[in-house]
Amino acid sequence: MPELPEVEIVRQSLAKKIHKKKIKKVIIKNRNLRFKIPLKFEELLQNKIIKKVTRFSKYLILSFSDGSFCLIHLGMSGTIHLIKKKNFTKFTNVSFYNSSNLPKKHNHIEIQFKDLKIIYNDPRRFGFFIFINNKQDLLNRFSHLGPEPFFKNFNLNYLLKYFFNKRKDIKSFLIDQKFVSGIGNIYASEILFLSKINPTKHAMKLSKKDCQKIIFYSKSVLNKAIQKGGSSIRDFKNTSGKNGNFQKEFKVYQRENLKCLRYKCGGKIKKIFICNRSTFFCNICQK
Known part of the structure; x- marks a missing residue:
């Protein structure tokens, strides 16, 4: 999709x-x-x-x-x-x-x-x-949808208020369009890896620093994907004959059982299912 x-x-x-x-x-x-x-x-x-x-x-x-x-x-x-x-x-x-x-x-x-x-x-x-x-x-x-990661109201106060006393895991929130619009399954795994947050962590247990990382990397990952032409998983050319190749930048997505790319981590990328969607994360550095 x-x-x-x-x-x-x-x-x-x-x-x-x-x-x-x-x-x-x-x-x-x-x-x-x-x-x-x-x-x-x-x-x-x-x-x-x-x-x-x-x-x-x-x-x-x-x-x-x-x-x-x-x-x-x-x-x-x-x-x-x-x-x-x-x-x-x-x-x-x-x-x-x-x-x-x-x-x-x-x-x-x-x-x-x-x-x-x-x-x-x-x-x-x-x-x-x-x-x-x-x-x-x-x-x-669009009244039932949350803000895009690029919007000003996707900020620390919004996240802290939304996550208050919520036991649902953070991965489920990131792909919930009522919370934030536009983040899909691929990018959610990448955002959480860069944020060093385990996808199964309850939202209510996220610190202010965790929330700030999610805000920052949500913008960063999506911007980079746009610059690279998106993530087709398979390479195809568009009308200009150029390739979309953000999939070459993946840190965890579709890297099950491979070594973590974070310097001196030593972990392995694991695959689990959350909301019936494949979720990839490092078993060491994402806590």
Whole structure:
């Protein structure tokens, strides 16, 4: 599943290509995504001008010049492909996960502009496209979610208050979008390793110093992943022919039974399951 850094790469790629462009036509080949696409969706998007491409957490947001929006979630397997009418390139994926080329099957939505088009591909169909009338309705969609790690309100006071008397383990909190938006399973393991915190530790037992480390490394890990093009696990090229390679920076994720990379630690990376998700940590230096 694409996490915040991968979705940010998609946002950056789209922003460069469709900013201020007018939607000429929308073609829906399959309406049965996570939420069924209504019959008037094509009509609602036609002739809309892209004012901005933004993101919140793992959601893409197309902001239109008339104050309406299109909210996009890529689900488990969704990818967006950009096809130019001229200068066709075989690398169409605007991010670095799943196929770099446009697949022949599961191309559900096509949004056409004058000189290019974007195609939404999703084999599992867990993603969705939703038209939203105004900014307040958009904010209401996110009201149940916590702040992103980059937001000012993701601070020490917020963590201490949230964790007070909570026996739930810290790994579960980091992947809980109600607590913090945008951190997924891969990055949670990396953040806790750098913070030297055991993923099974109860949140109520975290010190102020622990919380400060979580805040710092949450920002640091996600920023580095964005700079490196995200974590596709497998290497693929995006529309620029570049590779996403943050997976080469992993300290613990998918390193089960290998030596800890921390200097003079001597520990081994262990794998356990928390919330049915694989969790990696060092058995010595993460306490």
